[in-house]
Amino acid sequence: xxxxxxxxxxxxxxxxxxxxxxxxxxxxxxxxxxxxxxxxxxxxxxxxxxxxxxxxxxxxxxxxxxxxxxxxxxxxxxxxxxxxxxxxxxxxxxxxxxxxxxxxxxxxxxxxxxxxxxxxxxxxxxxxxxxxxxxxxxxxxxxxxxxxxxxxxxxxxxxxxxxxxxxxxxxxxxxxxxxxxxxxxxxxxxxxxxxxxxxxxxxx
Numbered sequence: 001x002x003x004x005x006x007x008x009x010x011x012x013x014x015x016x017x018x019x020x021x022x023x024x025x026x027x028x029x030x031x032x033x034x035x036x037x038x039x040x041x042x043x044x045x046x047x048x049x050x051x052x053x054x055x056x057x058x059x060x061x062x063x064x065x066x067x068x069x070x071x072x073x074x075x076x077x078x079x080x081x082x083x084x085x086x087x088x089x090x091x092x093x094x095x096x097x098x099x100x101x102x103x104x105x106x107x108x109x110x111x112x113x114x115x116x117x118x119x120x121x122x123x124x125x126x127x128x129x130x131x132x133x134x135x136x137x138x139x140x141x142x143x144x145x146x147x148x149x150x151x152x153x154x155x156x157x158x159x160x161x162x163x164x165x166x167x168x169x170x171x172x173x174x175x176x177x178x179x180x181x182x183x184x185x186x187x188x189x190x191x192x193x194x195x196x197x198x199x200x201x202x203x204x
Contacts, residue, residue: 044083044122045122045123045152045200045201046088046120046121046122046200046201047120047121047122047123047150047152047157047198047199047200047201048091048118048119048120048198048199048200048201049118049119049120049121049137049148049150049159049196049197049198050091050096050097050098050116050117050118050119050196050197050198051098051115051116051117051118051148051194051195051196051197052098052101052102052105052113052115052116052194052195052196053113053114053115053116053139053141053144053163053165053192053193053194054105054111054112054113054114054192054193054194054195055111055112055114055165055167055191055192055193056110056111056190056191056192057109057110057111057112059167059168059171059190059191060190082124082125082128082130083122083124084124084130085121085122085123085124085130085131085132085150086121086122087119087120087121087132087136087137088119088120088121088122089119089120090117090118090119090137090138091118091119091120093116095118096116096118097118097197098116098184098195098197101184101195102116111193114141114144114192115134115139115141115144117137117138117139119137119138120201121137121150123150123151123152123157124151124152125151125152125153126151126152126153126158127151128151129149129151130149131147131148131149131150131160131162132147132148132149132150133146133147134146134147134148134163143165143166143167144163144164144165144166145163145164145166146161146162146163146164146173147161147162147163148160148161148163149161149162149176150198151176153178156178156179156180157178157179157180157181157198157200158176158177158178158179159176159177159179159185159196159198160175160176160177161173161174161175161176161187161194161196162174163194165191165192167191169191171189171190171191171192172189173187173188173189173192173193173194175187179198181198181199181200182197182199183197184196184197185197
């Protein structure tokens with residue numbers, strides 16, 4: 001395969017009053033390949049995204065956690081050429097909106113925050129499946145790796161994660177769902193979780 005066509009690689013319900021429950025209907029398994037990206041235009045819409053990653057204080061040893069689940073909600077890659085997402089800026093802690101979530105996690109006794117980041121980015125169209133590595137949004141936590149996806153559609157944004165946490169085993173969250181602006185989303189796993197929120201940035 002030519003270099004310009006290299007692929008872009010890439011439930012436990014916890015009762016937390018701080019999370020607004022979201023539902024994601026399972027779709028077809030994701031095919032992780034994308035056509036060559038074009039450059040994002042200067043007038044491309046911008047999106048403000050924030051996420052908190054947290055881990056469980058203990059994990060039941062009876063599961064084979066190294067089995068990576070098929071991605072939920074990614075669907076079929078459209079194969080369309082699209083601009084790669086770009087991080088416009090990393091937001092400072094003073095702009096965080098999920099500090100209350102972090103405080104409640106810390107006092108829960110069962111969950112421990114390990115990463116908190118917020119940033120402004122562009123977003124490719126829904127179905128292109130081109131994401132941002134965690135390092136691009138300022139997350140550099142030992143044992144935590146993966147990709148964040150934000151895609152735009154006519155009515156919704158689509159927010160997804162293909163993120164792994166290395167512990168006594170490798171735990172993986174691999175899911176995308178359509179989301180409304182400013183609505184907290186909880187991506188769950190018995191060993192760790194992600195709470196995230198996204199919204200379009202108003203011009204000007």
